[in-house]
Amino acid sequence: MDSVSQKAARNSKKAAKHSSLPNLLFYGPPGTGKTSTILAAARELYGPELYRQRVLELNASDERGIQVVREKVKNFAQLTAAGTRPDGKPCPPFKIIILDEADSMTGAAQAALRRTMEKESRTTRFCLICNYVSRIIEPLTSRCSKFRFKPLANDIQQERLLEICGKENLKYSKEGIEALVRVSEGDLRKAITYLQSAARLNSERGITEQIIIEIAGVVPPKVIETLLQICYKGTFEKLEMAVKDLIDQGYAATNVLNQLHDAVIDEKLSDKQKSVITEKMAEVDKCLADGADEYLQLLSLCSVIMQQATQNT
Template identity: 90%
Template sequence: MQAFLKGSSSQSVKAQKPSSSSSSSAAEKKKSAPWVEKYRPKCVDEVAFQEEVVAVLKKSLEGADLPNLLFYGPPGTGKTSTILAAARELYGPELYRQRVLELNASDERGIQVIREKVKRFAQLTAAGARPDGKPCPPFKIIILDEADSMTGAAQAALRRTMEKESRTTRFCLICNYVSRIIEPLTSRCSKFRFKPLANDIQQERLLQICGKENLKYTAEGIEALVKVSEGDLRKAITYLQSASRLNTDQEITEQIIVEIAGVVPPKVIEALLQICYRGTFEKLELAVKDMIDQGYAANNILSQLHDVIIDEKLSDKQKSVITEKMAEVDKCLSDGADEYLQLLSLCSVIMQQATHSS
């Protein structure tokens, strides 16, 4: 009898354990979730700054109808968040998984995926009603994120699928560069351009997150965050989370944001330009090598040099020669060229133009 009681009590303890551990793991998972996902808009009304898109989508949602969509614009402006929020409002949480197929650039984007995965999903019948009784549209949504990375053949195959399955499926193509989408696809979609977010909109959203996460911050720190993210709210939120993880007790300052974002200090850029104007080529070699050795990204140096050069007291012709060289260097860096050699090449052109002016 004692043995039986002992066994049953140990079983009850074992049965209780998973529930406590699962609840703690769920809480831990929620705590460690990226803030970009945590604060992603849950409905179309929460989408920031894209008034035209929101107005059209709200009208479409009222009638439970939707055209094929093409969202384009800079990264971090809310393209994916907007269509996901619209899909959740259309279908509700129960039908969402059945009715929405999302593919992004991490998936294969060749013609085979369009022929198999996309076509198979598009041919399924959209059945079932919403449990809450709200009107549910008789179509599914296929979201193709970063559609500009799809091959030409895949885009051509997608056009045919769009035509054939128009009764049961709507497509939403999302891309940064609309020029990389073939004309037959763009003509079948309602196009919406997403603008880079205004500074005050970004600041407002970041302050909301700071309040919810109980973060200490300075006004300069938030301003720096808005400046380095350049209209990309996703980047701003990611930097904010990184800053909060690094400095759990300290307030988020401009210095912390500058370090996290990998921004080159203005003093370093100024010192490099002074060598270009008055120094020797040997000093220039050492300065460029030192900047690369310190871990500053060549793209960041290039971007900041561009902003400073535009305001410098040089003639329009000199600025045009330098900026043309910057464009060449930017292309070479994108193609994987050596950072040190490219920056040295650019700085030597700046030095050459500066000596002409003097």
């Protein structure tokens, strides 16, 4: 577990001992353990016998309008809860309502939730889970203890993936696991999904770097390196052909853009040159999101990289 998960877990243990838990707000990128942390904490608090009675979980598949808050959430929050467990262990006298992806709730629903959270504070605790805390209204965030979940560190991801490979008896290479960690970008759920896909499609050869790159849809590093070399030393005609070849091979322009960004940042260019290139990348990213032509946008970006690179020669 990362440090944020450990901190949240420690809070739940204190809650079990002192029968006290604040309203919680977990926020951060997907696949970093937000939902898993609160579910594990709830099971520790209530045990398997009382878990279903004391915990209400609403996720992305549920309607999250004001009507759900007024009916389902409010009715569950009004129920009282005893402070004992069948196994004799201490049990807090409150219930937990988990609202996953709370940033997708409407403003009216969030306003109604604020009133319920305030009114039922003696019998119910809320845990809001979201990716973007800025989409939660201030009256809700001020009533919660906030925990920010960061993308998981590479060594934590690698340790978990190796554990899964060992339990599932999967063949793997060191480069394959490193590629999994690299393409998942701190999202353990994405890494496990890629691992599962690779195991099914390539069980005989095992988890290799090549199969991970193909499954993830990322552009091979050699292709990006070749494109940059043409930008630095080639002609515009060669650049046109290289970009056209990229698009014809089916590589997504957004993936090319992201990988070009990482490559350019590591290049030996001046800060001014990098700022010009990255500003152009931002414009291209916006145009691609608006549905612009991928070939023209990538060619425009690469021509700016070529223009900046020629200033060094």
